Amino acid sequence: MECRSSVDIFTEWDIVAARQLGRNEAKSIGFGTVDQARITTAISELARNIYLYAGKGNIKIERTYDNNQYGITIIASDEGPGIADVRKVMNDGYSTSGGLGAGMPGVRRLMDEFNVQSEQGVGTTITAVKWLR
Amino acid sequence: MPKEVEKQYKALVNRYINTKSENDLYAGQKFSRRFIEKEISPEEVIGIHKSALMELFPDAPEDFWHSFDFLIEMMIHYGLALQEHQSLIRKQEELELEMKIAEKVQNTLLKTRVPTFSDLDIGFLTVPAKQMSGDYIYFLSDDSNYASVAVADVIGKGIPAALCMSMIKFGMDNMQKQNSSPHVVLDVVNRIVEESVDDSMFISMFYGKYEVDGSVFSYASAGHEPVLLYKAASNTFIELDAKGLLLGVQPNATYEERSVVLDEGDFIAMMTDGVTETRTEDGFIDDEIIKEILTTVKDESAQKIADTVYQQLGEMQNFHLHDDFSIVIFKKGYKN
CATH class of the missing domain: 3.60.40.10 (PPM-type phosphatase domain)
Structure with a gap:
C-alpha cells in the first residue's frame, strides 16, 4: 500500500472520475492497453452498482506490491442495502440492473482476485485485485 | 499473452498486406481457431493486432493508434459476453451429465x-x-x-x-x-x-x-x-x-x-x-x-x-x- 486515492460516488459523473483515476494508476503501474481497459471496466461496473443500488459510496484505488509482484487493488464500498444472496449475484445470467451490465461475474473475470463482503442493512465492500504480469 | 502467437499473427498480417491473397485470408481464419483454443479474448485480439501494426507501420499517425484503444474499450464487454457464454455451455454440459445419471437412477427405480x-x-x-x-x-x-x-x-x-x-x-x-x-x-x-x-x-x-x-x-x-x-x-x-x-x-x-x-x-x-x-x-x-x-x-x-x-x-x-x-x-x- 504505497499509494492510495479515492473517489466518492454520488452522480454518474463520479463514475467517470473513478475510471480516470483507475486508468491513470493502472498506466503508471505499467499495465498494457488491454489490461487498462479491463481494470477500467471493472471500476466502471463497481461504481455503477454503487450509483444504482446504494446511492452513494466510495471507490478506492491502491497500488499493491506482494510476492515480488505489482498490482492494482480496487475497493468499492457503500452503506447501501447490502446483497441478500451473494451466491446468486455471482451467477452468470443474473443481472440486477437488467441492462447490459457485466455484473459481478464480469468484474470477477476482468480481475485476478475478487472478494465480496456484504451485510444486509449495513453495506457492501468489494475488493478486486489485478496483478501485473 | 503468449508472445509466440503475437509473432505469428504479425507475420500472417504482414503477408496478407503484401499479397492480398485469398490463401492468406484462409490462413488467418484457421489461425483464429488457435486464438479460441488458447482462450484469447476479443479485446486481446485487437491488442495483438495493434502491436503488430505498430511494428509494421511505426510512422502511422498517433491518432490512428488511439482509435485502437477506443476499439479495445469497445470489445471488453464482448469478451465478457463470450466468457459468460462459454461458462453457461459448461454448466449445460454438467446438467446433461446429471440428467444421464438421473435417468439411470430412475431406470433402476422403475424396474x-x-x-x-x-x-x-x-x-x-x-x-x-x-x-x-x-x-x-x-x-x-x-x-x-x-x-x-x-x-x-x-x-x-x-x-x-x-x-x-x-x-x-x-x-x-x-x-x-x-x-x-x-x-x-x-x-x-x-x-x-x-x-x-x-x-x-x-x-x-x-x-x-x-x-x-x-x-x-x-x-x-x-x-x-x-x-x-x-x-x-x-x-x-x-x-x-x-x-x-x-x-x-x-x-x-x-x-x-x-x-x-x-x-x-x-x-x-x-x-x-x-x-x-x-x-x-x-x-x-x-x-x-x-x-x-x-x-x-x-x-x-x-x-x-x-x-x-x-x-x-x-x-x-x-x-x-x-x-x-x-x-x-x-x-x-x-x-x-
Whole structure:
C-alpha cells in the first residue's frame, strides 16, 4: 500500500472520475492497453452498482506490491442495502440492473482476485485485485 | 499473452498486406481457431493486432493508434459476453451429465418384474418422451393366485414428474406383501400423494388385479383413461372405467371398484395418454385406430400386441413422442 486515492460516488459523473483515476494508476503501474481497459471496466461496473443500488459510496484505488509482484487493488464500498444472496449475484445470467451490465461475474473475470463482503442493512465492500504480469 | 502467437499473427498480417491473397485470408481464419483454443479474448485480439501494426507501420499517425484503444474499450464487454457464454455451455454440459445419471437412477427405480402365469399372458412397454419418464408401471404378484398392475401417469413430464413418480413407487412397495384390492390401493396411494406432493402435481392411476380363481379382473381408477377390454367371443371392445378423482386432489377421496370376468382370448389394454392422445400432423388420432390395431393382433402374444401398438402409433408420429408412452396387456389364455 504505497499509494492510495479515492473517489466518492454520488452522480454518474463520479463514475467517470473513478475510471480516470483507475486508468491513470493502472498506466503508471505499467499495465498494457488491454489490461487498462479491463481494470477500467471493472471500476466502471463497481461504481455503477454503487450509483444504482446504494446511492452513494466510495471507490478506492491502491497500488499493491506482494510476492515480488505489482498490482492494482480496487475497493468499492457503500452503506447501501447490502446483497441478500451473494451466491446468486455471482451467477452468470443474473443481472440486477437488467441492462447490459457485466455484473459481478464480469468484474470477477476482468480481475485476478475478487472478494465480496456484504451485510444486509449495513453495506457492501468489494475488493478486486489485478496483478501485473 | 503468449508472445509466440503475437509473432505469428504479425507475420500472417504482414503477408496478407503484401499479397492480398485469398490463401492468406484462409490462413488467418484457421489461425483464429488457435486464438479460441488458447482462450484469447476479443479485446486481446485487437491488442495483438495493434502491436503488430505498430511494428509494421511505426510512422502511422498517433491518432490512428488511439482509435485502437477506443476499439479495445469497445470489445471488453464482448469478451465478457463470450466468457459468460462459454461458462453457461459448461454448466449445460454438467446438467446433461446429471440428467444421464438421473435417468439411470430412475431406470433402476422403475424396474418391475413381470409376473409369470400359466393362464394369463402379460406384456408391457414404456417409452419416455424425454430422458426422464412420468409414466409408471408396476406389477405385484405371488405368481400363483393373482397378478396386479399399477399404471400411473404423472401430469407433466421430465424431472418433476420423475421425482413425483418415485413416491408412488414407495407407496406401492408398502403394499407388496398385502394382496390388497384395487380401491384400497388407490386409497392408500392417494393419501401418500396428497400429503407429500405439491398442489400443482396431479397423477392419474389405474389399478387392475387379476385373480386366477374365477378369472376375475377387478379394477379401480383415479382419473385415468378408460382401459379397453377385448371380448373374443363377440369380437368387440368394451371400455372399462371406474369413478375416482386424480391422486393428490383430496385426502379422503373414495374409489369405486368394479370387476369383469375374462374368458379365453379376451385381453385388456391399459394405456397412458401418451398412447391414446397420439398426435400426428393432422391432430390427435381417433380412438378407433387403437382398436383397429389391437384387432389385427388379437391372436398374438400379449407382448407382441403391446409392441405392435407402439410400432404403429410410433410410425404415425415418426417416433417423435409428445408424451411418455406406456401400454400393458393382460391376456387370458395360454401363451403363444
